[in-house]
Amino acid sequence: MMLRVVMADDEQLARRVLREYLSADDNVEIVAECSNGFEAVKAVNEQRPDVVFLDVQMPKLDGFEVLELIDGAVAVVFVTAFDQYAMRAFEAAAVDYLLKPFGAERFRACLDRVRARLREGARPADLARDLKRASRPPGEYVERVVVKDGPRVHVIPAAKLDYAEAQDDYVALHSEGRTWLKQQTISSLEAALDPRRFLRLHRSYLVNVERISRIDANTKDTRLAVLTDGTKIPVSRGGYARFREVVGEE
């Protein structure tokens, strides 16, 4: 089976090893070599490769962030010197996890695995799309949210995210007066962010605690949160309980 490959690693020598091993296989075509996360997202979305080899720590975006911004199905292999990401990579439905340095034998096994996964057709990467977005070590939360802005990538630091609103399969991220749409469920976004800083005030709303200026009674059973910029957000009964828990009893 012919494989179209994109590889991303910021180290030239690391890309050289990959290229050397890949060129030993006649049925492989390298369609792009990238040296940072932005390039990787662009290359994968434009070239639609079968498989992408991703370093985890790269400039601009790390490997997991790249994964979040990739459209459609592609088999993912992480290549890194850090073994502590293995669990996360597995949860992100990566096909394989290569630890640097690795040998030709190990690499052939990896390619076999990629081919087997692609032959299965139903790509688990798709099914696990939502899961992978929530994947991260327990107790650690993302400090930034990455979102695709046409061909570009926009990075929203968690501190600058005002609130998120569920819209079908998307979340609308409100930050600094602008709105960004991202294909993600609000629950997986909630799971990725620090629960002490972001509160699910309502089934459809996840709000930055620091932006809440007050909570008003609306009707008998409902409340409204007023944010520092004046935005009003409905608060469910459960949401109000969570708010009291985080802010403390008054």
Next chain:
Amino acid sequence: MHPILQNWRRFLLWLAAWIPLGAILVLVAHLSARLSLADSAAVMVPAAVVLAFFCLAPFYVCRSLPLRSASAARLVTQHLAAAFILSGAVMLVARLMASFVSSATAARFPAAAPALAVIVLMIYLMAVALHYAAFEMESSRRAEVLAREAQLRALKSQVNPHFLFNSLNSISALTAIDAGEAREMCIRLADFLRTSLRLGERVTIPFAEEMALTTMYLEVERVRFGGRLRLTQRMDPACSDCDVPALLIQPLVENAVKHGIAMMAEGGEIAISGECDDQWLRFSISNPFDPEAPPSGRNGLGLRNVRERLEARYGGAARMEIRVEERMYRVALTLPARAAR
């Protein structure tokens, strides 16, 4: 709670230590008030037991009046006041016991009172001194333990496994491209590891040796990052002989690479400088960084380590300053120039 009261064995030892002191008090009462030994013991043993407990009190007084920070006037007045009050109380107990024993004993007791009061006062003041001595020993032992732990941690972070694996990966790439360069890289890596293990065993080393190690490290990293890693060094030759804690600077350079250069697509320049006069050695390292880079993990641990080691070694005399400008990160160290003893 007082450490002596925390443990039965210590408490019994403490009471045992009071047998001779109690014996002295009994003897003094016997001789100067002409009481029989039995009467004298009946009067002074309860007083000695009370005094034994009172002599635990300096633990709390000394803790609230540390030798280094409290003024001399306060130290003297507070301890003397406590001493007079507590000895007065002990004497009162003795006086009460005397009147319980018999009216004759009560009548004779005042003859021994001045001598007894002086001894009780002295014993209490001795307890104060012992407590201060114990506190001093405890704090110097703690500083030593801290210094050793910091060094161990530094040694651990020294042979950073990721640095090692990435370097091995570079070697693995080079073997197919340029065997000679691959061998060079193996040798550089071995030199760095050997030197860092050797220097890590020592407490302080000359600044020149620390810089030589840093250069070895950067040479290995330069193979990995190629043109992305650039370096300028400005070293005052006078720095070479200054003693610095071993492996103090190397983690700072590693940070500059890991959080700065490695996270920048186009790379950048690490600038290292050192100067020194009669009193101070000033070292600084700066690197550009990308404020929008993805988190590069465990930020600040290395810096905290350096800060703790400076604290353990120099107390307040050394300084570490961190300046973060828009896209530039700078760490500056100021150390006593020849402080190594």
